[in-house]
Every structure is written in C-alpha cells, then in structure tokens.
Amino acid sequence: MATTVESRRAARQSAPSTRPRGPIPWLRTHIVQIVAGFVLLYMFLPIFVVVQFSFNKPVGRTNYDWHGFSLEPWKNVCGSGLCGPLGLSFKIGILATILSTLLGTLVAFSLSRYRFVGRSSANLLIFLPMATPEVVMGSSLLTLFVNFAFIPQGFWTITIAHVMFCLSFVVVTVKARIAGLDGRLEQAAMDLYADEKTTFFKITFPLVLPGIVAAALLAFSLSFDDYIVTAFNSGQAQTFPLWVYGSNLRGLPAQANVVGSAMFFVSLILVFVGRFAGRRNKA
Amino acid sequence: MSAGAALAEALESEPHPAPKRGRLSNRRTPYLLLAPGMLWLIVFFVVPMVFLVSTSLQTGSVSEGYTLTFHVQTYSEALRFYHAEFVRSFVYAGIATVLALLIGYPLAYAIAFRSGKWKGALLILVIAPFFTSFLIRTFAWKTLLADDSIIVSFLNTTHINSIFKLLGLTTGDRVLATPLATITGLTYNFLPFMVLPLYASLERVDPRLIEAAGDLYCAPFTAFRKVTFPLSMPGVVAGTLLTFIPAAGDFINQSLLGRAGEGMIGNAIDSAFLDQQDYPTAAALSVTLMFTIVVLVSIYVSRSGTEELV
Numbered sequence: 084m085a086t087t088v089e090s091r092r093a094a095r096q097s098a099p100s101t102r103p104r105g106p107i108p109w110l111r112t113h114i115v116q117i118v119a120g121f122v123l124l125y126m127f128l129p130i131f132v133v134v135q136f137s138f139n140k141p142v143g144r145t146n147y148d149w150h151g152f153s154l155e156p157w158k159n160v161c162g163s164g165l166c167g168p169l170g171l172s173f174k175i176g177i178l179a180t181i182l183s184t185l186l187g188t189l190v191a192f193s194l195s196r197y198r199f200v201g202r203s204s205a206n207l208l209i210f211l212p213m214a215t216p217e218v219v220m221g222s223s224l225l226t227l228f229v230n231f232a233f234i235p236q237g238f239w240t241i242t243i244a245h246v247m248f249c250l251s252f253v254v255v256t257v258k259a260r261i262a263g264l265d266g267r268l269e270q271a272a273m274d275l276y277a278d279e280k281t282t283f284f285k286i287t288f289p290l291v292l293p294g295i296v297a298a299a300l301l302a303f304s305l306s307f308d309d310y311i312v313t314a315f316n317s318g319q320a321q322t323f324p325l326w327v328y329g330s331n332l333r334g335l336p337a338q339a340n341v342v343g344s345a346m347f348f349v350s351l352i353l354v355f356v357g358r359f360a361g362r363r364n365k366a
Numbered sequence: 367m368s369a370g371a372a373l374a375e376a377l378e379s380e381p382h383p384a385p386k387r388g389r390l391s392n393r394r395t396p397y398l399l400l401a402p403g404m405l406w407l408i409v410f411f412v413v414p415m416v417f418l419v420s421t422s423l424q425t426g427s428v429s430e431g432y433t434l435t436f437h438v439q440t441y442s443e444a445l446r447f448y449h450a451e452f453v454r455s456f457v458y459a460g461i462a463t464v465l466a467l468l469i470g471y472p473l474a475y476a477i478a479f480r481s482g483k484w485k486g487a488l489l490i491l492v493i494a495p496f497f498t499s500f501l502i503r504t505f506a507w508k509t510l511l512a513d514d515s516i517i518v519s520f521l522n523t524t525h526i527n528s529i530f531k532l533l534g535l536t537t538g539d540r541v542l543a544t545p546l547a548t549i550t551g552l553t554y555n556f557l558p559f560m561v562l563p564l565y566a567s568l569e570r571v572d573p574r575l576i577e578a579a580g581d582l583y584c585a586p587f588t589a590f591r592k593v594t595f596p597l598s599m600p601g602v603v604a605g606t607l608l609t610f611i612p613a614a615g616d617f618i619n620q621s622l623l624g625r626a627g628e629g630m631i632g633n634a635i636d637s638a639f640l641d642q643q644d645y646p647t648a649a650a651l652s653v654t655l656m657f658t659i660v661v662l663v664s665i666y667v668s669r670s671g672t673e674e675l676v
Contacts, residue, residue: 115479115480116480118472119475123488125469125554126557129506130494130498136509147508187403189403190400193397193399194396196396205400211411214607217612217616218631218636219652222418222635223417223418226421226649227417246410247411250407254403310500311615314640315639315640327501327502331505343499343502347497351494358486
C-alpha cells in the first residue's frame with residue numbers, strides 16, 4: 084500500500100526516471116499541454132492570415148485570394164484612403180484614454196482607500212457598463228443624443244461614449260493595483276515623519292503608476308478597436324473600425340492587414356519591453 | 367481587447383490591508399474623488415437608459431417628432447416580428463459560450479498548473495492575437511472559412527460537415543454564410559474573456575489539495591471532478607458571463623460571417639435604429655435584450671451559488 088502511494092507521488096512529481104517511457108504514456112501525461120497547444124494555434128490562425136495577406140500583391144479590390152508576395156501594401160499604406168480614419172481613431176483614442184484614465188484613477192482611489200456611505204452603489208455603477216451589451220449602450224446613447232439635437236454627432240459624441248465604456252475598465256485595473264499594494268510601505272513612510280501628501284506622492288503614487296499605465300493602454304485599445312458603440316454615435320465621422328467595416332461591401336484592401344499586422348507587432352513589442360523593464364525594477 | 371485581462375487581474379489580486387486613516391475631517395474627500403467619474407457614468411450611461419426606455423414607449427416618426435404615449439404594444443409587435451432573431455442570439459451565444467468553456471479550460475489549466483517558468487509568456491500569447499483589430503481578425507476568418515480553404519475541405523472530406531449539416535449548422539458544402547461560421551467567430555472573438563477568469567481562479571487552487579485527493583486514492587480525473595473543478599467555479603461563472611453577454615449582443619460576426627437575412631438581435635437593433643430609423647421598435651428591442659440578459663444572468667448566478675462574485 085505504501086509503495087502505491089510512493090509511486091503515485093513520484094509520478095505526480097514527474098521525476099523522469101520513474102515515469103514509464105514510450106509515446107502512449109507520454110501522450111497520457113501531456114494531454115493537457117497538447118490540447119492547450121492546439122487551442123493556442125487556433126487563437127493564432129487569423130493572425131497568420133492577417134500577416135500573410137498584408138504582403139499580398141494588390142490585384143482587384145478585394146483581398147481574399149492570394150496573388151503573390153509583394154511589399155506594395157506596406158510601402159503605400161495611405162493609398163487606400165485609410166489614413167484619415169486611422170488618424171481620427173488615434174485622436175479619439177488618445178483623448179478618451181486621457182479622460183477615462185484621469186477620472187477612473189480618482190474613482191479607484193476613492194473606492195479602495197475610503198469607507199463611505201454609497202460605496203457599494205458606486206461599485207455597482209462601475210460594474211454595470213461592463214455587463215451591458217455594447218449594442219444596448221450604443222443605442223441608448225443614440226436616443227440621448229437624438230433628444231439633444233444641438234450636440235452634433237461626430238468627434239465629441241464618439242469621445243464621450245468611449246470615455247464612458249473605458250472608465251469601468253480603468254477603475255477595475257487601477258483598483259486591483261491599489262489592492263495589491265503593501266500597506267506597510269505607507270505606514271513606514273509615515274513612521275519616518277512623512278506627511279500624507281509626501282507619502283502619497285513619494286510612495287503610493289509611484290507604486291500605483293504601473294497599474295495606471297496598464298489601464299491607459301487598455302483604455303486606448305478598447306477605444307481604438309470599438310465598432311458597435313461608435314457606429315451608433317458617429318454621425319458622419321469615420322473611425323478606423325467604421326472604415327474597415329464599410330469595406331465589407333467595397334472589398335477590404337491589403338493595407339488594412341498592414342495596419343492590423345503593425346498593431347499586433349507593436350503591441351507585442353511594447354508588452355515584452357514592459358515586462359523586461361518591470362523585471363529590472365524589481366531586481 | 368484585453369478587457370478580460372483587467373478582470374483577471376482584479377480577480378487575482380489579494381487585498382493587503384491599507385493603513386487605517388482616521389480622518390473624520392476629510393469626510394468629503396471620497397465623494398470629491400468619485401464625483402467626476404460617477405457624474406460621467408450617470409449622464410452618459412444611466413440617463414441614456416432612461417431615454418431608451420422612454421423612446422420605446424413613444425410613437426411618431428423622425429420627421430414629425432415623437433411623443434410619449436406609453437404605447438406598450440410596440441414591445442409585443444417587436445417581439446412578434448423579431449422573435450427568431452432573439453432565439454438565434456441566445457442559442458448562438460449559448461453554444462459559443464459552451465465551446466469557449468470547453469476549449470478555454472484546458473488552456474487555462476495548462477497555464478496554471480503545467481507551464482512552469484513559461485507562465486508569463488503564455489499569458490501574453492493568450493491575449494496577443496487580440497492586440498490586432500477585432501474586425502480585421504473577423505475578416506481573416508472569412509478567408510479561413512472560404513469554400514476552397516483547407517479547413518472547409520478537411521471538414522468535407524472527413525464528412526464532419528455532414529454532422530454539422532444534420533444539426534442544421536451548415537448547408538451544402540459551405541461553411542461561410544452559415545450559423546457555424548457565426549458561432550466560430552463568436553467563440554473565437556470572446557475566448558480570452560473565458561480563459562483569463564478561468565486562469566485567475568485556477569491559479570488560486572492550492573495544488574496540495576489535488577495532491578491530497580491523489581493520496582486518498584482518487585483517480586486523477588475524479589480528483590479533477592471533485593476538487594479542481596468545484597474550486598474553479600468562480601472563474602467558470604465569470605468566464606461564461608463575460609463570454610455570453612457580449613456574444614448575445616454582437617452583430618459583427620453575424621454580418622461578416624453569417625448568412626444575410628438570418629440576423630441576430632444586434633443586427634435587428636442596428637438596422638432598426640440606423641437604416642429604418644424606427645426608434646421606438648429599436649429601443650424596445652434594446653430594452654428587451656437588456657432585460658432578458660439581466661434575468662438570465664441573475665438566475666444563472668443564483669443557481670451557481672457564487673453571488674459574492676459581483
């Protein structure tokens with residue numbers, strides 16, 4: 084009996100010497116990893132297509148069939164008229180990020196550092212937009228803007244909508260960072276005669292900053308990528324996602340894939356650089 | 367698209383006690399910090415909801431203007447006209463959620479328990495595909511599911527497609543412009559919202575508990591069924607909600623990958639608002655969608671016994 088426990092334990096700790104060899108037992112012990120590998124492959128399938136077709140030779144107006152390798156789409160990104168919408172998306176994204184990060188960080192500090200009447204209702208109000216389908220948020224904002232016709236639909240209505248749905252995600256992200264702080268660091272600062280203001284700016288804020296940066300990046304990507312809410316509040320303005328969606332009828336040019344691929348690689352580099360910098364800070 | 371990441375991070379973090387501050391004099395501080403953000407949400411989230419409900423009870427037209435007449439019949443008419451869209455939305459979103467759970471669980475499990483030093487890199491890989499635009503990825507599925515693509519030829523030669531055909535998910539030899547394509551897109555696009563909460567709750571499972579089950583002669587699968595899975599329930603509930611809610615309201619996957627004329631409720635709301643400009647009907651559909659989701663979610667959350675989640 085004891086030997087069974089021992090051998091089970093050995094198998095669990097996956098000491099290679101005691102494990103039975105051969106392809107079938109290997110498959111049995113690694114089945115989870117194999118399935119996970121296939122799932123990751125599935126997640127990357129469209130990325131391969133996006134990158135491959137960004138090098139497609141431009142023939143005709145659509146980009147569904149492979150015509151051969153070409154650098155033409157990468158050299159001539161603006162050729163297909165996407166740079167206007169792309170610029171608008173950047174403008175809206177940056178403004179919405181600044182506003183939602185500012186407002187959201189204040190809310191996050193209030194909710195995680197104070198106990199007050201109405202705190203749970205405030206938490207609920209933060210949670211609700213994340214649990215509402217985008218089509219409901221977009222259409223309800225449309226009914227608001229329609230009733231106040233003096234607000235022209237376009238840049239400002241899109242920005243207002245984006246700040247609204249980014250806010251909750253900023254609050255959740257920054258709150259998580261504040262909750263992860265070691266409170267003893269602030270206590271130590273105060274023990275060493277730092278007043279509240281100094282403690283906040285020398286200790287608390289620098290420690291929360293990575294969370295705020297993460298929240299800002301998240302807000303930007305949410306804003307930059309949004310189609311549904313924007314579609315209801317855009318008026319005549321055309322953001323990059325609206326332009327891409329509109330191309331469904333005209334045919335999506337390879338330049339869209341160039342932007343898609345560039346977004347993918349730039350974000351990937353940013354994330355890895357961020358992790359590397361984070362590691363150095365810890366050391 | 368890494369919205370799930372924020373949630374995962376929120377679920378993951380363990381609260382450390384913050385220093386107690388006995389500042390009775392600063393009672394107004396939390397409200398002052400809260401005010402701008404809350405005001406924004408009230409004016410641009412709560413108030414629009416009120417306008418939405420009121421619009422759904424109005425009659426009139428865009429040119430003549432609308433008046434509030436409490437015309438409740440709009441709801442019954444909208445439901446009679448669009449009930450197929452409602453059913454389709456919830457069926458598609460339901461199937462996509464179950465599929466995302468089935469394929470997301472092994473991935474989350476492998477990252478939580480079997481990845482060793484690669485954990486961080488794998489987590490980045492999970493969200494990496496979502497760095498690029500949602501729409502461009504969905505367009506890529508159009509290429510992947512085109513009639514002469516490898517995937518579709520494989521499904522046809524192995525006769526797997528016949529099974530889908532029997533289930534009514536595909537027609538002929540095609541996959542594009544069928545319900546299967548829509549469901550594939552929905553599953554794909556909302557998968558990280560499933561994987562990240564699952565990972566966050568699996569990460570918290572103490573491996574010693576699983577070990578203890580093994581020591582007590584539990585077969586590995588029984589240990590999973592009786593120990594690991596129940597402990598990961600908060601992640602399962604959060605993940606299914608975060609997948610189901612956006613999937614039920616989505617219309618991009620349907621309109622890019624699905625068949626025209628077989629819309630989901632999102633398509634109906636979109637066209638009623640923006641093409642037909644029938645605001646009362648569109649608003650009634652939106653309110654009904656929101657109401658249905660709230661009811662379904664509360665039943666689901668109370669049944670699964672994880673009310674403390676929110």
